[in-house]
Amino acid sequence: MGKNTRTILICSGKGGVGKTTLTANLGIALANSGASTAVLDADFGLRNLDLLLGLENRIIYTAQDVLDKNCRLDQALVRHKKEPNLALLPAGDPRMLDWMKPEDMKKISEMLSEKFDYVLVDCPAGVEDGFKNALAACKEAIVVTNPELSAVRDADRVIGILNTSEVEPIQLVINRVRPNMMASQEMLSIDDVQGILSLPLLGIVLEDEQVIISTNRGEPLTLTDGRSPAKKCYLNVSQRLTGKDVPIIDPKKEGKSLKDKFMRLMQTKVF
Amino acid sequence: MTLRDLINKLLGRETASANTARERLQLVLAHDRVDMSSLTTDLLDKMRKEILDVVAKYVEIDFEEVAVSLETEDRMTALVANLPIKRTITGDIKFKKNDKEDKIQKDIKK
Incomplete structure (x- = not known):
């Protein structure tokens, strides 16, 4: 491989913590910054990345066809109309899980590496074969979790497996952060989660209704013009991923009402 | 202990749930990690x-x-x-x- 392509696994263990949403938004943000970016849906059982990107009607071939040599790679890649720097390689049908091997995924990722600067692999939930296949395709990893018991526990399992692999660096994104609940100490804090998982923190994403709305429309937030808390966070994560020295968004500074300020006062350590 | 914890204690109220979460998580992870080896x-x-x-x-x-x-x-x-x-x-x-x-x-x- 001539190019220094970064192949990044986006995983979480638990389902529903926001892997696919992060993949879609990060993909758009990276592409928007000028890097040619591919997003690979490695969730063959329950694929959704096409939906989040609004590309579900444009899929003709899938990763499976590429492996079977039914088509060339560029025939299977779906270019995003509004962000031509971004292409999706759709997942094949669930039956692929029966025969798919880590080497197959590796092959796909090597093919993508020849054409793109960034390859983001949206990993399936769980720690079984689907996860291990996706892992084989990547050189680094982002673990997504929520400030919530079950998500952190599952993330810990995944990190245990990642630590035995060659993947490096492994970075953490804490998703669905609610500053108010953290301020009133009814939610695990960023420090709690990061301390327990002991991974470098790549960023946080605030809980935001706009995420649901953007999913409904099939337009990731980073593609839209509006301002929203989650969009700001996704852009921040993207910048930090590309090595820009910007600080992580601090949820403590996000709430601006008097109540939020009072809650912050209550967090002061007395002894 | 935070200001909030102190007030809760003085009023005899339950502590905030994040503390409970942290403690439960640390326990269960200690178990999980041993289990794996x-x-x-x-x-x-x-x-x-x-x-x-x-x-x-x-x-x-x-x-x-x-x-x-x-x-x-x-x-x-x-x-x-x-x-x-x-x-x-x-x-x-x-x-x-x-x-x-x-x-x-x-x-x-x-």
Whole structure:
């Protein structure tokens, strides 16, 4: 491989913590910054990345066809109309899980590496074969979790497996952060989660209704013009991923009402 | 303890749930992480015996002083074996008792 392509696994263990949403938004943000970016849906059982990107009607071939040599790679890649720097390689049908091997995924990722600067692999939930296949395709990893018991526990399992692999660096994104609940100490804090998982923190994403709305429309937030808390966070994560020295968004500074300020006062350590 | 905790305590109210969450999580993870290196008891004993058998083929070990254990730091688990050698099997005493220690360290990344 001539190019220094970064192949990044986006995983979480638990389902529903926001892997696919992060993949879609990060993909758009990276592409928007000028890097040619591919997003690979490695969730063959329950694929959704096409939906989040609004590309579900444009899929003709899938990763499976590429492996079977039914088509060339560029025939299977779906270019995003509004962000031509971004292409999706759709997942094949669930039956692929029966025969798919880590080497197959590796092959796909090597093919993508020849054409793109960034390859983001949206990993399936769980720690079984689907996860291990996706892992084989990547050189680094982002673990997504929520400030919530079950998500952190599952993330810990995944990190245990990642630590035995060659993947490096492994970075953490804490998703669905609610500053108010953290301020009133009814939610695990960023420090709690990061301390327990002991991974470098790549960023946080605030809980935001706009995420649901953007999913409904099939337009990731980073593609839209509006301002929203989650969009700001996704852009921040993207910048930090590309090595820009910007600080992580601090949820403590996000709430601006008097109540939020009072809650912050209550967090002061007395002894 | 934070200001909030202090007020809660003074008023006899329940503490905020994040504390409970943190404590429960730390407990369950401590369990999970040990579970993953399920070498702890039976298997470790078996492995210790086999290691000793192999080493004993070549050197005479001071069985009283043998220590084989798993040590975990951060996320790394290491097998640490401390096997004091009395003499080589060919007869000559090469080392004085407990003078030299044969240390085998194998990393089992878990």
